[in-house]
Amino acid sequence: MTNTIKFVLLLLGLSFTWVSLSGERGPVIPQGKGEVCVADTDFMRRNHMDLLVHQGDDTVIRGLREGPFSMADCVDCHVRHDDQGKPIRIDAEGEFCSTCHEYVAVSIDCFTCHAAVPDAKEPGSAHNNDHESDKNHRHRLAEQP
Amino acid sequence: MNSTVRYIAFKPRNVSYYCVILLCLLTMISGGYCAYMMEVSGHIITGMNNHVAWGLPHVFAVGLIVTASGVLNGATCASVLGMEVYKPVARLSVVLASSTLLGGLTVLVLDLGRPDRLLLAFTHHNFGSIFTWNIFLYTGLLLICVVYLWMMMEKRFNRQVTTIGLAALVWRIVLTSGTGAIFGLLTGKNIIDTALMAMLFVVLSLVLGTAALVLVTILLKHWQSTQVDDELQKAFNRMQLLFLLVLGIFSIVYHLINVYARQDLYVPLFTLTGGLTTMFSVVYVLTGLLVPLGITLYLLKKPGGIYKQIASSIMSLTGGFLLLYIVIIGSQNQAKILFPGKTVLASRFGDGGFPAYVPSVWEWGVGLGGVAFSFFIFLLLIRVFALIPESQPSTVSKLI
Amino acid sequence: MSDLAPDPVSCMDADFEHNTKANAARRRFLQRIGVMGVSALTASSLPMNVSRGGSLLAADIGSSAASDEPVSGVSSERRWGLLIDTSKCSAGCDACVRGCHEEHGIGVSGNDHTDAQWIRKIDLEDNDSGETMSLPVMCQHCETAPCVDVCPTGASFKRADGVVLVNKHTCIGCRYCMLACPYKARSYIHEPVTDQLSRAPRGKGTVESCTLCVHRIDDGQNLQPACAVACRKDAHSAIVFGDLNNPDSEISKSIREHDAKQVRADLQLNTAVRYTGL
Ligand code: SF4
Ligand code: SF4
Numbered sequence: 001m002t003n004t005i006k007f008v009l010l011l012l013g014l015s016f017t018w019v020s021l022s023g024e025r026g027p028v029i030p031q032g033k034g035e036v037c038v039a040d041t042d043f044m045r046r047n048h049m050d051l052l053v054h055q056g057d058d059t060v061i062r063g064l065r066e067g068p069f070s071m072a073d074c075v076d077c078h079v080r081h082d083d084q085g086k087p088i089r090i091d092a093e094g095e096f097c098s099t100c101h102e103y104v105a106v107s108i109d110c111f112t113c114h115a116a117v118p119d120a121k122e123p124g125s126a127h128n129n130d131h132e133s134d135k136n137h138r139h140r141l142a143e144q145p
Numbered sequence: 146m147n148s149t150v151r152y153i154a155f156k157p158r159n160v161s162y163y164c165v166i167l168l169c170l171l172t173m174i175s176g177g178y179c180a181y182m183m184e185v186s187g188h189i190i191t192g193m194n195n196h197v198a199w200g201l202p203h204v205f206a207v208g209l210i211v212t213a214s215g216v217l218n219g220a221t222c223a224s225v226l227g228m229e230v231y232k233p234v235a236r237l238s239v240v241l242a243s244s245t246l247l248g249g250l251t252v253l254v255l256d257l258g259r260p261d262r263l264l265l266a267f268t269h270h271n272f273g274s275i276f277t278w279n280i281f282l283y284t285g286l287l288l289i290c291v292v293y294l295w296m297m298m299e300k301r302f303n304r305q306v307t308t309i310g311l312a313a314l315v316w317r318i319v320l321t322s323g324t325g326a327i328f329g330l331l332t333g334k335n336i337i338d339t340a341l342m343a344m345l346f347v348v349l350s351l352v353l354g355t356a357a358l359v360l361v362t363i364l365l366k367h368w369q370s371t372q373v374d375d376e377l378q379k380a381f382n383r384m385q386l387l388f389l390l391v392l393g394i395f396s397i398v399y400h401l402i403n404v405y406a407r408q409d410l411y412v413p414l415f416t417l418t419g420g421l422t423t424m425f426s427v428v429y430v431l432t433g434l435l436v437p438l439g440i441t442l443y444l445l446k447k448p449g450g451i452y453k454q455i456a457s458s459i460m461s462l463t464g465g466f467l468l469l470y471i472v473i474i475g476s477q478n479q480a481k482i483l484f485p486g487k488t489v490l491a492s493r494f495g496d497g498g499f500p501a502y503v504p505s506v507w508e509w510g511v512g513l514g515g516v517a518f519s520f521f522i523f524l525l526l527i528r529v530f531a532l533i534p535e536s537q538p539s540t541v542s543k544l545i
Numbered sequence: 546m547s548d549l550a551p552d553p554v555s556c557m558d559a560d561f562e563h564n565t566k567a568n569a570a571r572r573r574f575l576q577r578i579g580v581m582g583v584s585a586l587t588a589s590s591l592p593m594n595v596s597r598g599g600s601l602l603a604a605d606i607g608s609s610a611a612s613d614e615p616v617s618g619v620s621s622e623r624r625w626g627l628l629i630d631t632s633k634c635s636a637g638c639d640a641c642v643r644g645c646h647e648e649h650g651i652g653v654s655g656n657d658h659t660d661a662q663w664i665r666k667i668d669l670e671d672n673d674s675g676e677t678m679s680l681p682v683m684c685q686h687c688e689t690a691p692c693v694d695v696c697p698t699g700a701s702f703k704r705a706d707g708v709v710l711v712n713k714h715t716c717i718g719c720r721y722c723m724l725a726c727p728y729k730a731r732s733y734i735h736e737p738v739t740d741q742l743s744r745a746p747r748g749k750g751t752v753e754s755c756t757l758c759v760h761r762i763d764d765g766q767n768l769q770p771a772c773a774v775a776c777r778k779d780a781h782s783a784i785v786f787g788d789l790n791n792p793d794s795e796i797s798k799s800i801r802e803h804d805a806k807q808v809r810a811d812l813q814l815n816t817a818v819r820y821t822g823l
Contacts, residue, residue, distance in 0.1 A: 060712050062705075063619040063762070064618045064763075065763050113741065187734070187737055193735075195659060195662055198720040258720070258733065258752070259716070259751065269699055276695060276721050331725055481729055483808050486672050487671050489669060492665060492667045500658070
């Protein structure tokens with residue numbers, strides 16, 4: 001009996017190893033606007049949650065809204081638009097936040113409260129056309145050193 | 146009576162036993178579904194609103210927690226006050242208390258707007274809040290119960306049982322007063338309100354707890370003969386009579402003070418705030434106080450009426466929960482007076498009055514699910530551990 | 546693009562360091578469990594992660610050439626408040642309410658008892674004189690705020706400048722603050738919200754109330770709250786916003802001049818919202 005269990009576990013372990021060696025190399029994340037993020041991509045990847053929490057405390061408790069790591073700015077840069085030019089929620093499937101979060105199976109607790117699309121432009125201001133290039137910029141997480 | 150009691154695991158084979166287990170499971174599942182629906186759709190599907198922010202789930206949660214504290218009184222009598230007659234049910238009372246407490250806490254958490262942030266309540270506290278203290282009092286009592294039970298079951302610790310029993314006694318009095326203080330400490334209430342509310346909760350917990358213990362011991366005996374004899378039921382009856390009397394006195398004092406002594410903007414206990422609360426006030430006085438009082442008095446003279454005892458316990462339990470409904474819902478169910486001396490002509494937010502709160506089926510589901518959860522855990526624990534006093538041929542007497 | 550460049554200084558304080566370190570430790574712990582439980586394969590990546598967790602501040606943000614610029618933000622030197630002139634407020638007008646809703650992206654479903662009620666209009670009649678009046682009631686931003694006292698997690702808090710807020714990051718939705726507030730100024734979000742504005746995050750399961758338009762205050766351009774702006778646009782100018790701590794501010798002067806009152810002054814909460822003609 002115990003031998004059978006051990007054998008099954010071994011099989012499972014092997015298949016896991018095989019999958020992790022051969023399969024997916026990470027999620028494909030849509031790229032944001034501009035050339036660089038507010039900090040190194042690598043740094044952001046590991047620390048964006050702490051930065052956001054910190055900025056959140058600063059904003060809510062200390063009234064400091066000028067920090068570089070504001071949620072609204074994240075959304076502004078990383079949101080993509082559909083064919084009609086309407087912004088797609090940043091936490092929608094396949095969009096910037098959810099691609100990674102789904103991959104690592106971490107739920108996002110931001111957008112039940114925070115706006116997941118940029119505020120609608122005030123009437124009169126020029127229409128935002130940046131989204132045209134969005135679809136062409138994709139890069140692989142795993143390819144980054 | 147023999148002071149050494151032998152304990153066994155409770156494994157009856159009655160059909161009704163399995164039926165109750167099945168019923169518990171079904172109620173738990175539907176309770177879970179209700180909680181899930183409340184989580185997904187938000188509290189919009191409940192009867193609660195911005196006036197009555199604490200609804201039926203709170204009544205159940207507070208009721209279960211307060212009952213838990215009262216149930217522990219059985220163990221207190223045995224191990225602290227050294228009353229031999231309660232010895233057989235000492236363990237049982239601790240187990241029932243822990244499971245009831247767990248059920249109450251579950252309901253409390255499931256009714257939060259963000260139950261997923263439960264851990265946050267333990268990492269961020271504001272010790273100025275009585276609510277924070279209660280969070281620690283509740284979890285603390287659970288811990289004490291576990292230690293208590295362990296010491297009772299472990300021979301070498303038997304001497305320390307009195308000490309932990311005393312700790313449990315103090316702890317649960319603080320806990321019930323603290324729970325009462327949640328409702329007594331609100332702005333505009335004064336020190337008398339707070340103290341009275343705290344004491345009311347302590348007495349209420351004793352009434353609820355004793356009633357629950359009586360019902361459970363009778364039910365267990367019905368399923369499998371246990372060493373729960375007439376003496377114990379008589380003792381329970383005497384205790385309940387005393388507690389009911391004190392509860393009655395407190396209810397009246399609280400009411401009178403608020404109606405006559407302090408004609409302010411806050412509500413007396415049996416306020417007529419419309420809807421169920423009004424009806425409950427009347428029903429509480431009748432079924433929660435007068436009738437059980439009558440029955441316990443009668444049983445004092447002519448003991449042994451098992452069905453009368455069941456009836457009076459069920460009524461005390463129902464009455465106690467009604468009283469909680471009155472205290473919790475009644476205080477929210479009317480407009481707060483912002484402008485004394487002025488009449489509200491118009492307001493979009495019911496400043497002149499608003500429709501009475503009516504609990505929804507989802508809230509009933511969560512509340513009853515919590516009760517079922519408590520009882521299920523209890524049955525499970527006594528099945529696994531040796532907690533039920535084994536019947537001894539010499540002391541068994543016919544109850545039913 | 547240049548305005549998006551990182552500002553290395555502002556995130557270097559002790560708090561952040563603490564947060565990051567705590568989280569790094571947590572991740573390290575979780576990683577170890579993962580490593581032990583699943584496969585030794587992943588272990589090769591562990592040392593790298595750990596060393597990064599430790600040195601990330603120096604390496605990635607760059608050591609701070611700390612500037613001595615004063616940090617802006619809330620200061621206890623001010624205490625913001627509102628003064629409402631009931632003689633200028635008119636029954637039937639709800640411009641302030643609409644202004645508030647627009648500013649914070651609050652939708653109205655039609656159920657007055659479950660909808661957000663940050664600000665409401667009340668029409669009153671005096672029992673003795675029969676005189677009628679109309680006024681808005683919002684969170685009174687109490688100095689000794691009951692809602693702050695009772696909140697188990699400290700989510701309900703008072704900013705240094707006297708504005709009482711709910712920190713929705715830590716609110717567990719227990720609703721005790723709603724029971725505690727004598728003005729019924731707090732609303733619970735009963736339904737999922739989807740079309741928030743980025744200046745006013747709000748979501749199901751938490752409690753909210755008038756923020757005195759903190760996002761406008763923090764803007765530092767002497768902006769008035771949305772209700773006051775809407776009231777002035779409607780030609781009533783019944784709401785004045787200002788600093789109660791400054792004896793020379795317009796609001797302080799008017800309060801002295803007109804002997805403005807607090808709602809339910811008997812509760813001794815020292816509210817920051819005052820009313821004249823009450
Ligand atoms: S009015 Fe109510 S919500 Fe506002 S600070 Fe006072 S107690 Fe808190
Ligand atoms: S609902 Fe939120 S803000 Fe209010 S008391 Fe509870 S945790 Fe605090």
